Amino acid sequence: MLILVKDFYNFLISGTVSNQSIGIKKRFFLNLLILKGFVFLFFVLLNLFFFNLKIRTEPLVFDGDNFFKIFFNVVLLAPILEELIFRYHIKIQYNNIIFSFLASCLVFYDSILFLTVLTAYFIILLVFLRLNTKINPLILVYISAFIFGVSHVVYTDYSFTFEGVINLFFVFAPRFLSGLIFSYVFFKKGIISSIFLHLIWNFIPFLLVFLRAKFLEF
Secondary structure, eight states: OHHHHHHHHHHHHHSOOOSSOOSOHHHHHHHHHHHHHHHHHHHHHHHHHHHTTOSOOSOGGGOSSOHHHHIIIIIIIHHHHHHHHHTGGGSOOHHHHHHHHHHHHHHSTTOHHHHHHHHHHHHHHHHHHHTTOOOOHHHHHHHHHHHHHHHHHHTSOOOSSHHHHHHHHHHHHHHHHHHHHHHHHHHHHOHHHHHHHHHHHHHHHHHHHHHHHHHHHO
């Protein structure tokens, strides 16, 4: 675990990962889930100590009682499309950027403003690629993590009151940090591994919401 944390820290400041294998594959993903769990717990404790858990952090996608639809959208579809959008383009290649753009059209077709921003971002990357302009991958890691956090804010009920701004922070911040972790996995193991970790992580809140709903039925 300490080796992974050190490698992740070096990634955050250099944009590179070591070629050293960090344990067996199962333990690698387990340690990453624990790391993400600590991030989640940190924000839960902040919410508890300062706001008595009054700040909602669950995205609207968990609303509703059609659990098959939620499972398909949140646990299966979202990890694939979101990793294609926010991670795949980081290693700047034409095909990667095009796939990221197409995936963004599928996900954000009903949010024209955000889709326009993403489109402009991908066009800029294509221009840099065309001009053979080198971009520090670390810059794209932080930009993609930032956009990943903002994308969850887009589908959150918010108001510009103090409580509304705090709510946006609790939605954005953990997703931004999650975006950094997913980027690390993408650079370390590839897009399939980042999708897999994303899928497992999304399954956890889905399971909790499902169990809570079933518990309330009794």
